[in-house]
Every structure is written in structure tokens, then in C-alpha cells.
Amino acid sequence: MISLIICSREGYISDTLMRNINDTVKLPYELVVIDNSKNEYSIFDAYNTGAERSKSDILCFMHEDILFKTYGWGLIVKEALMNPQVGVIGVAGSKVKTKTISPWWIADNYQSNDIFFNNVIHTEDELVKLQSLNVKGDNLIEVAVIDGVWMCCKKHIWENAKFDSVTYNNFHFYDLDLCMQVYMQGFRNYVFTNIFIEHNSTGNINYEWINAAQAFHKKWQNNLPIVVNTFTNAIVKKLEHSALSNYLWILIKCHHGSLYSKVLIWGKLLVIGYPISSLSLQFYSIIKSFMKKY
Numbered sequence: 001m002i003s004l005i006i007c008s009r010e011g012y013i014s015d016t017l018m019r020n021i022n023d024t025v026k027l028p029y030e031l032v033v034i035d036n037s038k039n040e041y042s043i044f045d046a047y048n049t050g051a052e053r054s055k056s057d058i059l060c061f062m063h064e065d066i067l068f069k070t071y072g073w074g075l076i077v078k079e080a081l082m083n084p085q086v087g088v089i090g091v092a093g094s095k096v097k098t099k100t101i102s103p104w105w106i107a108d109n110y111q112s113n114d115i116f117f118n119n120v121i122h123t124e125d126e127l128v129k130l131q132s133l134n135v136k137g138d139n140l141i142e143v144a145v146i147d148g149v150w151m152c153c154k155k156h157i158w159e160n161a162k163f164d165s166v167t168y169n170n171f172h173f174y175d176l177d178l179c180m181q182v183y184m185q186g187f188r189n190y191v192f193t194n195i196f197i198e199h200n201s202t203g204n205i206n207y208e209w210i211n212a213a214q215a216f217h218k219k220w221q222n223n224l225p226i227v228v229n230t231f232t233n234a235i236v237k238k239l240e241h242s243a244l245s246n247y248l249w250i251l252i253k254c255h256h257g258s259l260y261s262k263v264l265i266w267g268k269l270l271v272i273g274y275p276i277s278s279l280s281l282q283f284y285s286i287i288k289s290f291m292k293k294y
Helices: 015-024 043-053 073-080 155-159 174-184 207-220 233-254 259-271 281-293
Strands: 002-008 029-035 058-062 066-068 086-090 092-094 116-118 120-124 127-130 140-143 150-154 188-192 197-199
Touching: 002 043, 002 073, 015 066, 029 043, 043 058, 043 174, 058 073, 058 155, 073 086, 073 188, 086 174, 092 188, 150 155, 150 174, 174 188, 174 207, 207 233
Parallel strands: 002 029, 002 058, 086 188, 120 197
Antiparallel strands: 058 150, 066 197, 086 150, 092 116, 120 127, 140 188
């Protein structure tokens, strides 16, 4: 059996998702739906509560706005989790988690054939926003961190790496933090390329995301970056620069104060560990274009 754990804003899952699971899982399952219609839980608390209630040795933490496109995905998950080295498995992830604050995909404008893997079609209002990326090759690809839209693990993995509701209190970085806990315990995280999912959302980076991102990087600053595979120092450095550039724009977009306040944001970035000597002309040009615009 497999336990499907959902934190639901409505308190129940849709008939569409129920039919989809019944048609595709091909494995006995239980639904553990945590009613968060009154916003009583963070996703950390909700998932821990769901895992405690679950009766199966296989846990799948999943969003309520997804649909499975692969027939028999439950059997694929069961087989993969027989490997005792497997920690958490998902359908999107990255071989690198930078030391610089970033989402799992590092930066919106950075694409790579061997770093990022995404077996998800994101839709919003029936419009396709993001197609799958780098899904050819092996059925399982080792990564550093995965996206939390759907992720599976054995129950004993979760028992030794429960979602950290002390450090975080919202709905962001539960996935990356779980991956880091598992990785530091010696397990390895993977992305399926033979399970395909549709997700009716493109996510939201906002103030809550920034707060969670800062908490994550403060917690794991001595363990980052995590690099799976052999990448040159030049590639890792490029990723760090892309992450910093992307984070700068996130701060600018999420901040609605004066130009003076926006410039202070840049100053804070320098203070937390990015001396001017290490910044490329790329970031200097960003500041120049920003100053011209405002």
C-alpha cells in the first residue's frame, strides 16, 4: 500500500483528482487529507501530521492541484524505494543547490542539459507555462534537491528527517529542507523521468518565500553548496552568479519602497558575503540598468 498525503486548502480533494488516482496508481493506497481550509497548519505541520496518521511504509507528499499522466506510477515508486540508499524521489530537481539563496532551479534564465530535470507540465488557467525539461535517459537521476509538488520516501526516512516546523512556519522550502536532512544522513535523492505529472500552478515567489529562503540558507550555510556529479569550478561559480543575480531581482520585485530602500537591498547582499571584488560585470550592469529605470 501507498499513503498519499495532501494538505488541502479546501479540506477535501476534487473528484477529478480522485478519479485520476484511481485510474493511474495501480497499487492499493490510502488518502490522508489534512484539512487546512481554516489555515491552521503550515505545510510542515500538515505533512508531519499526515505522515503520523499514515498506515503505509511508502509516503507520497503531494499537492492537491496535480494530475498523474503515467499509468502504474505507484508500482514504479514501490520498486524504486526498494533501494536502501534512496532518500526522497520526485519529478523535478537539480544536481546543484547553490550557497547563494535560490529556488531549486537556481535562476529563471539559466538552462542546462545536465543540471536541472523537470518532468512536469505546469499549467495555469489551462495555459501551458512550462514544459518538461531533460526527461530522456535513465529512469532515475540523482539530484541534490527536488521540487515538492510531489515527492515520495519510505516512512523510516521521514521518521528520521521530519519536516522542520521550528525553523519554518509557512509553505516554502519544506522540500529543499527535507532533501538536505536526508542527504546529510547519507541517503541520496532522485528524480523520476518515467513518471509524468501535470501541475495546475506555476508557483509564487513572494515575501514568505524570501523569509523561508533566508531561514533555509542560514540553517544550511555550512553545508552548501551541494553538488551531485562532477562539475567544474567554473560551472559552479556561474551557477552561484546566476543565483545571486536572480535573487537580486526577486528582492527588487518584492520590495515596493523607495529607490533608496532598493539600493539598501544591494548593500545588504554585499554585507552577507559577496564582496565587490567577486561580482562580475553582469551584476554591475544590472545595477546600472536598474538605476536608469528608476
